[in-house]
Amino acid sequence: MSGADSAAALKARFGAAVTRVWESCGDTIVHVAGVRAHEILAWLRDDPTQRFDYLTDITCVDYRDIERPLEVCYQLRSLARKSDLRVKIELDKAQPLEVDSVYDLWKGADWVEREAFDMFGVAFRGHPDLRRILMWETFAEGYPLRKDFPLRGRFTRAEQTRQALGVNPEAHYSFEELGIAETWADLPADVQARLARGERGKVG
Amino acid sequence: MSTRTVEYRLTTPGLDAKGNVVQVPLGVPRTLDPDDDLHDEHMLINIGPQHPATHGVLRLVVELDGERVVKVIPHVGYLHSGFEKLGEYRHYNQIIPLTDRTDYLSPLSNNVCLALAAERLMGLEITERCRVLRVIACELSRIISHLVWIGTTGIDIGAFTPFLWTFQQRERVYNLVEAWTGARMTTSITRVGGMMADIPEGWEDSLREFCRTFPKVLVEVDTMFTRNAIWCGRNQGVGTISAEEAINYSLSGPMLRASGVAFDVRKDKPYLGYERYDFDVPVGQHGDCYDRYLCRMEEMYQSVRILEQALAELKPGPLNVDDHRVILPPKSRTMTDMEAMIHHFKQVMDGVPAPVGEAYVSIENPKGELGYYFVSDGTAKPVRWRIRPPSFINLASLPHLCEGALLSDVIAINASVDIVMGEIDR
Numbered sequence: 001m002s003g004a005d006s007a008a009a010l011k012a013r014f015g016a017a018v019t020r021v022w023e024s025c026g027d028t029i030v031h032v033a034g035v036r037a038h039e040i041l042a043w044l045r046d047d048p049t050q051r052f053d054y055l056t057d058i059t060c061v062d063y064r065d066i067e068r069p070l071e072v073c074y075q076l077r078s079l080a081r082k083s084d085l086r087v088k089i090e091l092d093k094a095q096p097l098e099v100d101s102v103y104d105l106w107k108g109a110d111w112v113e114r115e116a117f118d119m120f121g122v123a124f125r126g127h128p129d130l131r132r133i134l135m136w137e138t139f140a141e142g143y144p145l146r147k148d149f150p151l152r153g154r155f156t157r158a159e160q161t162r163q164a165l166g167v168n169p170e171a172h173y174s175f176e177e178l179g180i181a182e183t184w185a186d187l188p189a190d191v192q193a194r195l196a197r198g199e200r201g202k203v204g
Numbered sequence: 205m206s207t208r209t210v211e212y213r214l215t216t217p218g219l220d221a222k223g224n225v226v227q228v229p230l231g232v233p234r235t236l237d238p239d240d241d242l243h244d245e246h247m248l249i250n251i252g253p254q255h256p257a258t259h260g261v262l263r264l265v266v267e268l269d270g271e272r273v274v275k276v277i278p279h280v281g282y283l284h285s286g287f288e289k290l291g292e293y294r295h296y297n298q299i300i301p302l303t304d305r306t307d308y309l310s311p312l313s314n315n316v317c318l319a320l321a322a323e324r325l326m327g328l329e330i331t332e333r334c335r336v337l338r339v340i341a342c343e344l345s346r347i348i349s350h351l352v353w354i355g356t357t358g359i360d361i362g363a364f365t366p367f368l369w370t371f372q373q374r375e376r377v378y379n380l381v382e383a384w385t386g387a388r389m390t391t392s393i394t395r396v397g398g399m400m401a402d403i404p405e406g407w408e409d410s411l412r413e414f415c416r417t418f419p420k421v422l423v424e425v426d427t428m429f430t431r432n433a434i435w436c437g438r439n440q441g442v443g444t445i446s447a448e449e450a451i452n453y454s455l456s457g458p459m460l461r462a463s464g465v466a467f468d469v470r471k472d473k474p475y476l477g478y479e480r481y482d483f484d485v486p487v488g489q490h491g492d493c494y495d496r497y498l499c500r501m502e503e504m505y506q507s508v509r510i511l512e513q514a515l516a517e518l519k520p521g522p523l524n525v526d527d528h529r530v531i532l533p534p535k536s537r538t539m540t541d542m543e544a545m546i547h548h549f550k551q552v553m554d555g556v557p558a559p560v561g562e563a564y565v566s567i568e569n570p571k572g573e574l575g576y577y578f579v580s581d582g583t584a585k586p587v588r589w590r591i592r593p594p595s596f597i598n599l600a601s602l603p604h605l606c607e608g609a610l611l612s613d614v615i616a617i618n619a620s621v622d623i624v625m626g627e628i629d630r
Contacts, residue, residue: 025324025563055454056566057592061579064587075564075577075592079451079465082472086564108454111600119288134281134629145289 003028003085006050014040019090029086037089038100044076044085045105052076052085055106058113060120062147070146072099072122091122101127119145138163246274249611253282257360257615260625262599266606266614273614276606278599283629291589295555296322296396299589304390306591307627309352310345310570311391312381319394320475321565321576325558328397328530333521335476337399339514340411342476342567343507347418348377349570349622350500354425357497357619361438366425373421376414383407396556397531398524408515415508415515422504429497439494443605443617446491453601456594457572458499459621463491469568480517481510493620500622503570530556555584564592571595571622591630595623 007021007030017040020031032040044052056075063070069090076085091097101124103109113124114133121143124130131137135144140163141154153160247268252258261282267275287306291299296318303314316338323330330338351374355367378388384403385391393400429435445453450463460467468485470478486502488495524531532551533544558580566575572594579588598621605617 024561025327027562027564029562053451056573057564057575057577057590057597059577059588059590061588063579064581073577075575079467084473084564106454107449107452107604108597108600111596112454115596132281134284136281144286149289151289151293 003083006030006044006052006083006085009047009049010040010044013043027084027086029088031088031090034089034091034099037087038102038105041074041076041087041102042105044087050078051080052078054079055102055108055112056084058102058109058116060116060122060145062120062145064147066093066147069093070097070120070122072116074102097122098125099123100125101130103127119143121146251614253279258618259356259623260628262618262623262625262628264602264614264618266611268611271610271612273606273609273611276603276614278602280596280599280625280628283625285630287630288589288591292586295584296558296586297556299586300392300394301390304392305626306593306630307349307569307571307574307595307624308389309624310349311389312341312345312393313567313569314345314574315392315394316342316476317565317567317569317574317576319396320567321563321578322396322558324563324565325561325578325580326396326530326556327559328525328527330397330525331522333519333523334398336514336518337403337523338394339476339478339481340511340518341393343510343514344377344381346507346570347504348374350504351377353500353570353619353622354429354497357616358429360615360619361435363428363432363435366428369421369424373418376418380407380410380414383410395524395531397527402523408518411511412515415511419505419508422501426501430501435497436494438612438616439497439620440492441490442493442609442613443620444490444492445601445605449604450491450601453604454597455572455601456598457569457622458496458503459572459598459601461486462488462495462499464489469566469573473566475565475567481513483510483513493616496620496622557582557584558586566592569594571624571627572598591627593627593630595621596628596630599623599628 004023007018007028010030010032011018011021014032014036017033017036018030019033022029044050054077056077057073058075059073061071061073069092072089072091074087076087077083089099091099097120099122101109101113103113103124103126110127110129111133113127114130116122117124117127117130118132118135132139142149144153155163249266249268250263251266252263253261258264263279263282265277265279266273267277285305287302290302294302300315300318303318304311307314319338351370355370358364358366381391382388384407385393385401445455445463447464450460450465455463456467464487466485466487469475471485483506484502486499486506488499528544528547529551532538533541533547537544538548539545558578560580560582562577562579564575564577566573573592574594575592577588577590577592578586581587602618602621605621606614609617
């Protein structure tokens with residue numbers, strides 16, 4: 001059973017939720033509606049004829065054409081059947097970029113979803129720990145892999161250096177970590193205030 | 205949890221008072237008893253980013269109950285260079301130097317994967333000689349990557365000597381790589397549709413000599429480690445992950461196979477004609493650090509087997525595809541022939557356009573499944589270049605692997621994941 005057969009089975013089962021099926025360079029690509037994506041991915045994982053038990057990758061594509069929607073791509077694999085399938089969700093950039101997390105289906109989604117959030121600003125609903133991963137948490141310039149993000153960043157070199165030098169050593173720990181060490185209460189009031197003011201935490 | 209009860213006879217047997225050979229029971233399963241809690245304040249330990257056992261700029265924040273790990277929070281991104289963004293501003297051939305710098309412990313196979321992905325996108329069929337040379341490049345990089353892994357893991361666990369042996373062998377491979385590519389780490393050996401250079405004269409004999417003598421060093425490392433009581437004690441039953449979990453965590457490469465899942469991209473989705481080579485894929489049973497070590501050791505022997513077969517298959521013939529829209533014409537012709545000069549100019553200035561479409565190509569890298577995903581809008585620069593980084597996805601399982609382990613196990617487990625920060629942070 002090849003990727004094309006899986007696509008046909010999806011079309012038969014979910015009908016209009018499967019918006020487009022096409023092939024490129026031997027890969028089968030299925031576009032599905034964002035609202036039903038989690039249900040479809042869960043079916044692909046659990047259905048005995050499909051068994052896409054391995055999540056190879058999650059990533060996003062932002063096209064140079066600013067009119068085109070941003071895509072979230074799930075690269076799936078069935079280890080038993082040695083078959084691959086790419087499932088895509090299109091997100092309208094005028095709306096909030098949100099999809100359901102598939103962390104409950106594949107634990108491997110943890111870091112790749114965090115990276116997609118970090119680089120494209122796509123919020124994965126239900127992800128247990130959606131934080132920036134490659135960029136630092138106080139990074140305030142936006143989402144680097146979007147096409148509207150300039151190659152050298154939004155801030156000037158001077159501003160980037162000023163921010164890097166101005167970071168508090170305490171800010172390298174998250175609230176959660178400081179809570180574990182029970183040191184939050186021991187911090188001086190001015191440090192607490194600086195941390196709470198947004199040395200870290202909220203981004204974007 | 206592993207339930208191995210095998211007793212290992214020491215390689216250099218000690219004798220007890222009655223003159224009997226001492227046998228060491230190993231792999232005592234460690235269980236985390238919920239009543240084990242010391243009911244004291246938990247301690248927070250920061251390891252890295254500047255720490256020799258984190259293999260680069262990885263930072264681990266470890267919550268400890270006594271010596272028992274409650275939670276590990278990895279922090280990555282200190283080496284983030286934005287390669288994927290940079291790739292969107294470059295022609296396909298210009299991306300190849302970036303791939304050297306992602307997994308810098310196996311640059312050759314990264315080059316190969318990028319060329320394969322771009323060729324799939326453009327629908328190019330490479331020549332037979334190029335295919336064999338790329339297999340040689342892939343297997344050489346598997347050997348050097350695993351040699352670094354064994355050496356540094358040995359140091360993490362307290363064995364210094366094998367590090368010197370493995371790095372000496374790695375140096376031999378680097379000499380071969382240098383003779384072929386002119387560089388030791390930043391090789392950039394492939395081009396879309398071919399190779400940057402053919403192997404120099406006499407290179408095959410040097411490689412044959414390496415294949416003949418290298419396994420002897422592996423045997424020495426094997427003697428030092430495989431039945432070494434400390435090595436077994438530090439690795440067996442540590443960082444265990446079951447087959448179902450390994451699949452669920454999207455592990456790949458030796459991490460996946462050590463858990464008993466026989467998936468190898470070379471066997472299951474063959475590329476470069478790997479289906480014609482006779483080699484075995486080692487699969488573990490226990491999914492612990494020790495089985496990951498065994499898998500990687502065996503993979504090096506198998507790589508030597510593949511190298512020997514590839515050398516036998518290597519026949520004279522054209523190296524690059526015969527298409528001067530893709531491959532630069534020889535410099536001598538560029539200077540004398542108008543058409544060749546135009547091809548040269550077009551390629552250097554405009555690059556090679558790829559048709560509209562997208563391709564995901566994965567290869568079995570030393571660290572796991574490396575995938576390059578290209579999206580093209582018909583221009584010479586990709587819209588999106590995604591790296592599926594094997595060690596990034598493998599490292600994501602670290603908090604799970606370390607649950608209930610000891611602090612010293614964190615070092616062994618982290619070493620067994622075989623990470624390279626250039627690839628994790630990209």
